[in-house]
Amino acid sequence: MKKKKITSLKVAATYIGTVVGAGFATGQEILQFFTKFGIMGLAGILVSTIMFILFGYIIMDLGKKLGAHSHLEIIKYSDNGMTGKIIDSIITFFLFGSFTSMIAGTGALFIQQFGLTSLMGNILMAVITAVTVLTGINGVINSISFVVPFLLAAVIGTSLFSITGSPPDFTSSLVPSGGSIIISNWLLSSILYVSYNIIISVAILGPLGAEAKDRRAVKIGAILGGLGLGLGSVMIFLALSGNISEIINLEVPMIYVAGKISYPAQLAYAVVLIAEIYTTAVGSLYGFVSRITNIQRFSLNSVLIVTLTTIAALLASQFGFSNLVKYYYPLVGYGGIVFLICLLRTGQDNI
Numbered sequence: 119m120k121k122k123k124i125t126s127l128k129v130a131a132t133y134i135g136t137v138v139g140a141g142f143a144t145g146q147e148i149l150q151f152f153t154k155f156g157i158m159g160l161a162g163i164l165v166s167t168i169m170f171i172l173f174g175y176i177i178m179d180l181g182k183k184l185g186a187h188s189h190l191e192i193i194k195y196s197d198n199g200m201t202g203k204i205i206d207s208i209i210t211f212f213l214f215g216s217f218t219s220m221i222a223g224t225g226a227l228f229i230q231q232f233g234l235t236s237l238m239g240n241i242l243m244a245v246i247t248a249v250t251v252l253t254g255i256n257g258v259i260n261s262i263s264f265v266v267p268f269l270l271a272a273v274i275g276t277s278l279f280s281i282t283g284s285p286p287d288f289t290s291s292l293v294p295s296g297g298s299i300i301i302s303n304w305l306l307s308s309i310l311y312v313s314y315n316i317i318i319s320v321a322i323l324g325p326l327g328a329e330a331k332d333r334r335a336v337k338i339g340a341i342l343g344g345l346g347l348g349l350g351s352v353m354i355f356l357a358l359s360g361n362i363s364e365i366i367n368l369e370v371p372m373i374y375v376a377g378k379i380s381y382p383a384q385l386a387y388a389v390v391l392i393a394e395i396y397t398t399a400v401g402s403l404y405g406f407v408s409r410i411t412n413i414q415r416f417s418l419n420s421v422l423i424v425t426l427t428t429i430a431a432l433l434a435s436q437f438g439f440s441n442l443v444k445y446y447y448p449l450v451g452y453g454g455i456v457f458l459i460c461l462l463r464t465g466q467d468n469i
Contacts, residue, residue: 123331128263129339132326133174134346135262135397136319138269143394144223145365145372148354151311153362155304157288159355162308167348169312169458175340176461177320181327182336187255188408189321196460205460206409208453209317213406214431215450216318217247220399222435224392226369231388240435243392247399248428251407252421255325258404262322262397265390270350272390276372277353279379284360309458310451316461317454318398321405403427 124132142148152159177192184191193206224243225236250261330336357375358365365371376387406427411420 124259124326124329124335125331126335126338126342128259129178129326129330129335130342130346131263131266132259133178133319133323133339133343134270134350135266135394136322136401137170137315137347138266138350138394138398142350142354143269143273143372143391144227144370145354145358145375146223146369147311148351149358149365149371151307152304152351152355153358155307156359158304160352162304162311163348163351163355165305165308166312166351167344169309170315170347171341171344173312173316173458173461174319174323174343175337176464177316177323178327178330178336178340179333180464181324182330182333184324185328186324187328189324189405190409192320192324193457196457196464201456201460205453205457208450209320209457210406210409212314212317212450212454213321213402213409214427215434216402217399217406217427218431218434218437220247220395220402221431222437223370223395225435227373227388227391227395230368230370231373231384240432243396243399244428244432246396247403248424250396250400251404251424255329255404258322258400259326259329261400265393265397266346268390269394270346272387273350273372274353276376276379276383276387277357279383280357280360280375283378284357286356286359287362288359309455310448313454313458314448314451317450317457318402318405320457321408322401325408403431 152162155162180186180192180195184195186192189209190206193202193209196202197205221240221243222236224239226239228234228239229236250257327336330339354372358371361371361375361378365374368374370391373384373388373391377384403424407420407423411423
């Protein structure tokens with residue numbers, strides 16, 4: 119029986135779900151990359167939205183053209199020389215780091231919201247992610263796209279309630295000492311934000327494009343996905359800007375914002391947040407393992423690699439969530455800029 123191809127809405131939902139993870143939905147990414155710049159952070163979000171649409175389309179269109187199974191086909195096509203090999207190494211390395219960050223983010227949430235040990239959250243996320251990845255690409259796409267509507271509803275609803283009670287104060291939202299010294303201005307920050315998120319996403323976006331119904335589904339999916347990411351970013355930005363003095367040192371600032379509405383709202387947001395952290399964890403682990411082995415076909419080899427990778431990420435996650443977002447993400451973003459340039463050069467004939 120012929121396999122059903124993926125529609126534009128599912129493409130968009132999977133794109134959003136792959137990018138949106140612990141850093142985004144907790145508010146930690148928006149805090150570090152945009153809120154610290156005050157009103158200019160909104161300009162940065164606009165730039166990042168346009169870039170998400172552009173690069174999401176280029177990658178998925180190449181995935182469709184090449185029948186991609188991992189990020190390797192995209193890399194080789196964009197640059198088959200030494201630069202391509204370096205980019206491949208950066209992406210593979212960061213996929214592991216992203217998976218580690220998602221595990222760490224769950225641990226931070228378990229401490230702040232539930233008063234439990236971080237290790238409980240770490241282990242829970244590690245195990246359910248590993249089990250999902252072993253189901254293959256269709257299981258990954260279905261799990262990611264299913265969660266996205268709930269996440270966007272939670273982010274927009276929570277932010278709207280927060281904005282009405284605590285309007286954004288752009289005069290006090292500049293945080294000169296609260297962010298990473300690696301990010302020096304709003305424009306560079308927006309480029310780095312897209313850069314490292316694209317590095318995470320390419321491992322899923324390539325195969326996603328290959329599974330899409332047609333090029334029109336890819337194009338509409340990229341537009342809707344980019345706009346969805348932009349809308350979510352703006353809402354979180356506005357919510358955080360109205361509570362900057364209270365949330366600047368929190369690991370999971372959006373949980374605090376939801377808690378100001380009511381405890382049930384806070385609990386509901388925490389549940390959705392765990393689900394969204396899970397989607398990026400799944401995408402990152404799948405991308406990392408698919409680069410090393412043929413995860414398309416269940417085997418003892420794939421089970422072993424998934425298990426060993428999960429254990430290694432669990433150990434690395436003890437470094438701390440906010441530290442990973444503040445230092446590790448921007449550094450990989452600098453490396454990813456080279457990849458964005460290669461994509462522009464490769465995709466200019468398809469735009």
